Amino acid sequence: MPAAREPLAVIGIGYVGLVTAAGFAELGSEVWCVDIDVDRIARLREGDVPIYEPGLDDLLAAQRDRLHFTTELSDALEHARLLFVAVGTPSTYSGDADLSAVHAVVDALPESGEHALVMKSTVPSGTGAAIKRTLAARGRSDFPYVSCPEFLREGSALSDFRHPDRIVVGDEGSCAGDAVVGLYEPLDAPLVRTDVASAEMIKLASNAFLATKISFINEIANVCEETGADVNEVARGMGLDGRVGPSFLQAGVGFGGSCFPKDVNALKQLAGNSGYHFQLLGAVIEVNELQKRRVVAKLQKHLGSLVGKTVTLLGLSFKPNTDDMREASSLVLSARLQAEGARVRAYDPVAEPGADELMPGVELAPGPMEAIDGADAVVLVTEWDEFTGLDWKAVAECMNGRLLIDGRNALDPEAVRAGGLEYEGIGRR
Numbered sequence: 001m002p003a004a005r006e007p008l009a010v011i012g013i014g015y016v017g018l019v020t021a022a023g024f025a026e027l028g029s030e031v032w033c034v035d036i037d038v039d040r041i042a043r044l045r046e047g048d049v050p051i052y053e054p055g056l057d058d059l060l061a062a063q064r065d066r067l068h069f070t071t072e073l074s075d076a077l078e079h080a081r082l083l084f085v086a087v088g089t090p091s092t093y094s095g096d097a098d099l100s101a102v103h104a105v106v107d108a109l110p111e112s113g114e115h116a117l118v119m120k121s122t123v124p125s126g127t128g129a130a131i132k133r134t135l136a137a138r139g140r141s142d143f144p145y146v147s148c149p150e151f152l153r154e155g156s157a158l159s160d161f162r163h164p165d166r167i168v169v170g171d172e173g174s175c176a177g178d179a180v181v182g183l184y185e186p187l188d189a190p191l192v193r194t195d196v197a198s199a200e201m202i203k204l205a206s207n208a209f210l211a212t213k214i215s216f217i218n219e220i221a222n223v224c225e226e227t228g229a230d231v232n233e234v235a236r237g238m239g240l241d242g243r244v245g246p247s248f249l250q251a252g253v254g255f256g257g258s259c260f261p262k263d264v265n266a267l268k269q270l271a272g273n274s275g276y277h278f279q280l281l282g283a284v285i286e287v288n289e290l291q292k293r294r295v296v297a298k299l300q301k302h303l304g305s306l307v308g309k310t311v312t313l314l315g316l317s318f319k320p321n322t323d324d325m326r327e328a329s330s331l332v333l334s335a336r337l338q339a340e341g342a343r344v345r346a347y348d349p350v351a352e353p354g355a356d357e358l359m360p361g362v363e364l365a366p367g368p369m370e371a372i373d374g375a376d377a378v379v380l381v382t383e384w385d386e387f388t389g390l391d392w393k394a395v396a397e398c399m400n401g402r403l404l405i406d407g408r409n410a411l412d413p414e415a416v417r418a419g420g421l422e423y424e425g426i427g428r429r
Contacts, residue, residue: 005024005027005028005029005183006029006081006082006179006182006183007029007030007031007032007079007080007081008024008029008030008031008032008080008081008082008083008084008183009031009032009033009034009073009076009077009079009080009082009083009084010024010031010032010033010034010084010086010120011034011035011073011076011083011084011085011086011087011105012034012035012085012086012087012088012101012105012120012121013033013034013035013037013040013041013044013069013086014051014086014087014088015051015053015152015154015157015258015324016086016120016121016150016152016157017033017035017084017086017087017120018033018044018049018051018053018056018060019053019056019152019157019158019161020084020086020120020150020152020161021033021067022056022059022060022063022067022158023059023158023161023162024183025063025066025067026059026062026063026162027183027186027187028066029066029183030066030068030079030080031066031067031068031080032068032070032075032076032079032080033067033068033069033070034070034071034072034073034075034076035069035071036071037071038071041069041070041071044060044069045069047060047061047064051323051324052321052322052323052350053154053155053157053158053321053322054155054156054158054321055158056157056158059158073105073108077110077113077115080115081114081115081116081179082115082116082118082176082179082180082183083105083109083115083116083117083118084118084120084148085102085105085117085118085119085120085121086120086121086150087101087102087104087105087121088101088121088258089101089102089121089122089123089262089266090258090262091261091262091265091266094269095265095266095268095269096124096266096269096270096273097122097123097124097262097266097269099123099127101121102119102121102123102127102131103134105117106131106134106135109135109140109143111138111139111140115143116143116144116145116146116174116176116179117131117143117144117145117146118146118148118176118180119131119145119146119147119148119149119200120148120149120150122149122150122203122204122207122259122262122263122266123200124200124204124266124267124270125197125198125200125201125204125270126197126200126270127200128145128147128170128196128197128200129196129197131145132145144171144174144175144176144177145171145176145196146169146170146171146174146176146177146180146196147168147169147170147171147196147199147200148167148168148169148170148180148199149168149199149200149202149203150203151164151165151166151168151203151206154257154258154319154321154322154324155319155320155321155322156321162187163187163189164184164187164189165189165190166189166190166191166192167181167184167187167189167190167191167192168192168194168199168202168203169181169184169191169192169193169194169199170193170194170195170196170197170198170199170200171193171195171196172195172196177193181193203263204263204266204267204270205267207259207260207263207264208263208264208267208281208284210247210248210260211255211260211261211263211264211284211288212280212281212284213247213248213249214248214250214252214254214255214260214288215254215255215283215284215287215288215291217231217235217248217249217250217251218251218252218254218287218288218291218426218427219287220234220235220251220427221251221426221427222291222294222427223427224427224428225427228429229427229429230427230428230429231251231409231426231427231428232251232409232427232428234427235249235250235251250408250409251409251426251427252291252407252408252409252426253291253292253294253295253329253333253381253407253408253426254287254288254289254291254292254329255288255318256318256319256326256327256328256329257318257319257324257326257327257328258324258326258327260327261285261288261327262327264281264284264285265285267281268281268282268285289332292329292332292333292336293332293336294426295333295379295405295407296333296336296337296340298405298424299311299337299342299377299379299403299405300340302377302403302422302424303376303377303401303403305340305341306337306340306341306342307340307341307342308341308342308343309341309342309343309376309377309401310342310343310344310345310374310375310376310377310400311337311342311343311344311345311375311376311377311378311379312344312345312346312347312371312372312375312377312378312379313330313333313334313344313345313346313347313362313371313379313381314346314347314348314368314371314372314378314379314380314381314382314384314387315330315347315348315380315381315382315383315384315387316328316330316346316347316348316351316355316359316381316382317330317348317350317351317382318382319382320382320383320384320385322350323348323350323351325351325355325358328381328382329381329407330346330348330359330381330382331358331359333379333381334346334359334361334362335359338361338362343363344359344361344362344363345362345363345364345365345371345372345375346359346362346363346364346365346371347364347365347366347367347368347370347371348382348384349384349386351364368386368387368390369394369395369398372395372398372399373398373399374398374399374400375399375400375401376399376400376401376403377401377403377404377405378395378399378403378404378405379404379405379407380404380405380406380407380408380410380411381407381408382408383408383410387410388410388411391419392404392415392416392418392419392420392421393418393419393420394419395419395421396419396420396421397420399421402420402421402422403421403422403424404416404421404422404423404424405424405425406423406424406425406426406428407426408426409425409426409427409428411423411425413425413428
């Protein structure tokens with residue numbers, strides 16, 4: 001059992017907030033978890049975890065005595081000095097980050113006391129300065145502000161918290177910044193201590209760069225299809241160069257989730273609002289959207305008209321090991337396929353309960369074989385282990401057609417073909 005450490009509050013108990021709270025509790029802090037969602041807080045008090053994240057259920061159970069769930073910020077203010085903000089900042093129609101939840105937290109801050117605001121939410125560079133001006137106008141120019149962006153990946157968030165690549169702390173050299181550094185000290189990770197605006201930009205720039213790598217390799221995959229090269233071999237050769245590295249060079253149907261699309265748009269919009277046209281990010285976004293639609297073209301190449309055809313989507317979440325469907329490729333594919341007249345079936349091991357509302361008209365099956373039964377074609381959308389281990393001979397026998405499109409290049413083409421199926425990947429021979 002770790003020694004007791006400084007108590008803290010986490011405001012916003014979604015994917016980031018809940019993992020952050022559990023992680024700090026594991027390090028020895030009492031954590032007050034605040035959220036305006038009454039049902040979510042009630043479920044957490046009962047030990048019912050509202051999101052799917054491997055290992056999180058067990059960690060929350062193990063740290064139950066250190067975690068306090070409430071809908072009242074005043075409960076946290078009474079016990080915690082450091083207030084970690086982890087509320088959502090989704091994209092608006094203009095592409096800007098929606099900071100309304102962040103401003104709601106700022107508006108609720110006390111008029112007195114020795115608290116400090118620690119921003120975990122992804123916000124545009126300049127947000128910290130704007131918040132400081134707001135607080136100063138209220139006579140709270142003494143209210144410390146720290147930018148501490150998160151770098152947690154859904155599906156491996158606990159590992160990322162325990163073994164971070166770096167800890168970024170942006171502040172004005174305050175005691176609050178020192179306290180945040182102290183909280184993370186047991187993790188023994190590289191520390192980037194910088195100013196607030198730079199810390200905010202590090203987060204956006206990191207995600208935009210990774211998204212750029214994905215769109216780049218997808219463009220290479222499309223060229224490979226025209227020239228006879230194999231993108232997996234190309235990526236392997238590229239990745240051995242230390243200047244390039246192998247990460248995020250997996251070609252597929254494009255990126256999704258709650259971070260990359262939002263953050264790329266936010267950085268592009270931030271640049272535009274400042275008078276700079278970020279041309280590269282415009283291309284990254286366009287490539288990602290077109291990549292999803294190329295799957296429809298592949299289906300039409302093999303099947304002709306899709307009217308009346310049954311197409312099965314294996315995987316709905318934007319990546320494996322999460323139930324998150326925000327900006328998932330499955331949403332675009334299902335909509336486009338139905339627009340082309342296809343009947344769409346789908347299955348995902350843990351897709352969020354609201355999947356039927358997000359994908360109207362799609363028939364959700366209870367298992368992969370039920371989804372595949374009678375299909376004219378199957379598209380692997382999310383590379384869950386459950387799919388990579390399917391019996392391809394059994395799959396072929398229950399299908400009406402024989403086409404399998406590997407949208408993540410996650411399958412062994414020879415094994416698929418040996419089962420009697422016609423295999424097509426993304427940029428593979």
